[in-house]
Amino acid sequence: MSLTTTTGTDAASKARLRLWLRILKASRVVEAELRENLRNEFATTLPRFDVMAALSRFDEGLKMSELSGVLRVSNGNVTGIVDRLQDDGLLVRVPVPGDRRASLVRLTKRGRDEFARQAEQHERWIDEMLADFTAGEASDIAARFDRMATLQRDKT
Amino acid sequence: MSLTTTTGTDAASKARLRLWLRILKASRVVEAELRENLRNEFATTLPRFDVMAALSRFDEGLKMSELSGVLRVSNGNVTGIVDRLQDDGLLVRVPVPGDRRASLVRLTKRGRDEFARQAEQHERWIDEMLADFTAGEASDIAARFDRMATLQRDKT
DNA sequence: GCCATTTAGTTCAAGCTTGAAATATTCATG
DNA sequence: CATGAATATTTCAAGCTTGAACTAAATGGC
Numbered sequence: 001m002s003l004t005t006t007t008g009t010d011a012a013s014k015a016r017l018r019l020w021l022r023i024l025k026a027s028r029v030v031e032a033e034l035r036e037n038l039r040n041e042f043a044t045t046l047p048r049f050d051v052m053a054a055l056s057r058f059d060e061g062l063k064m065s066e067l068s069g070v071l072r073v074s075n076g077n078v079t080g081i082v083d084r085l086q087d088d089g090l091l092v093r094v095p096v097p098g099d100r101r102a103s104l105v106r107l108t109k110r111g112r113d114e115f116a117r118q119a120e121q122h123e124r125w126i127d128e129m130l131a132d133f134t135a136g137e138a139s140d141i142a143a144r145f146d147r148m149a150t151l152q153r154d155k156t
Numbered sequence: 157m158s159l160t161t162t163t164g165t166d167a168a169s170k171a172r173l174r175l176w177l178r179i180l181k182a183s184r185v186v187e188a189e190l191r192e193n194l195r196n197e198f199a200t201t202l203p204r205f206d207v208m209a210a211l212s213r214f215d216e217g218l219k220m221s222e223l224s225g226v227l228r229v230s231n232g233n234v235t236g237i238v239d240r241l242q243d244d245g246l247l248v249r250v251p252v253p254g255d256r257r258a259s260l261v262r263l264t265k266r267g268r269d270e271f272a273r274q275a276e277q278h279e280r281w282i283d284e285m286l287a288d289f290t291a292g293e294a295s296d297i298a299a300r301f302d303r304m305a306t307l308q309r310d311k312t
Numbered sequence: 313g314c315c316a317t318t319t320a321g322t323t324c325a326a327g328c329t330t331g332a333a334a335t336a337t338t339c340a341t342g
Numbered sequence: 343c344a345t346g347a348a349t350a351t352t353t354c355a356a357g358c359t360t361g362a363a364c365t366a367a368a369t370g371g372c
Contacts, residue, residue: 063320064322099367100368129304202328220350229329255337255350258351315370324364328360334354335350
């Protein structure tokens with residue numbers, strides 16, 4: 001075992017496990033609150049919000065596979081959520097010229113308007129729930145997590 | 157607006173939103189890996205692991221409502237997972253003397269043995285995924301999150 | 313051009329998750 | 343002790359999630 005290896009010691013391992021449990025708890029608390037607020041104020045769900053949030057960052061739209069890639073959920077998962085959002089007139093599937101297999105998913109005008117309203121509240125809710133973090137702290141920890149997620153992803 | 161209020165400024169709000177998105181991404185990355193490992197190596201799922209982990213901390217067992225309280229998931233949710241774990245012989249429902257409504261859920265010997273094997277690997281996986289954090293960093297951030305989750309919970 | 317492989321997307325079964333409604337039991341209080 | 347409120351749990355419908363199987367279309371040798 002290399003001298004620079006930091007994994008494997010019992011104390012560090014326990015500390016990391018505790019950190020993971022805290023991350024898990026925090027994200028569950030926040031998600032539960034978001035879920036409830038989205039339901040009460042917009043009659044929607046977190047997965048629907050996530051899909052619309054992803055699409056809102058791409059005016060040209062996203063292919064189904066790109067969408068599931070961005071959200072890091074399975075392929076088949078997105079199909080159902082997009083189906084329902086499409087039924088509600090919040091997005092459309094646009095055929096891709098030159099590839100009859102694929103389609104671009106794009107928010108409609110209604111979808112963009114609706115998401116804008118939701119996103120504004122969403123940011124406010126997050127701001128309140130994470131009020132305990134100063135802007136500086138938030139940036140530091142965010143950067144720290146970014147590195148971790150990147151390292152982890154690149155390993156796979 | 158009070159001079160001590162930290163929410164409401166645009167920059168802080170954006171920093172907190174970014175932090176939340178990083179927390180979300182990190183926990184999804186870690187959960188996806190755990191899910192896959194649990195499936196491949198133990199033919200089980202994360203919710204099943206979570207239930208067994210909660211029960212493993214209480215030799216006397218937990219009532220269904222306590223279990224859903226600890227896990228912070230809905231009441232009805234636990235019923236199904238416990239049903240399946242019971243079918244697999246990993247836990248039992250024990251009647252509570254003096255209250256015919258309730259039952260205590262307890263791991264069986266097989267359940268404890270099986271969980272011990274899973275927990276050992278689980279800790280190793282977490283240690284590897286969070287290897288980028290030193291023990292000190294992990295403790296600091298864990299404490300930070302603990303405070304946040306507590307503040308948030310107490311508000312509700 | 314033909315056929316194997318790859319890529320895009322949907323469908324499917326099984327399990328997870330929620331919130332609400334239903335059932336059963338206990339508790340409180342008059 | 344009767345009965346209405348509270349508590350413990352299950353059931354249910356709808357939606358989410360996964361991984362695998364499937365369909366359809368594009369691509370790349372040969």
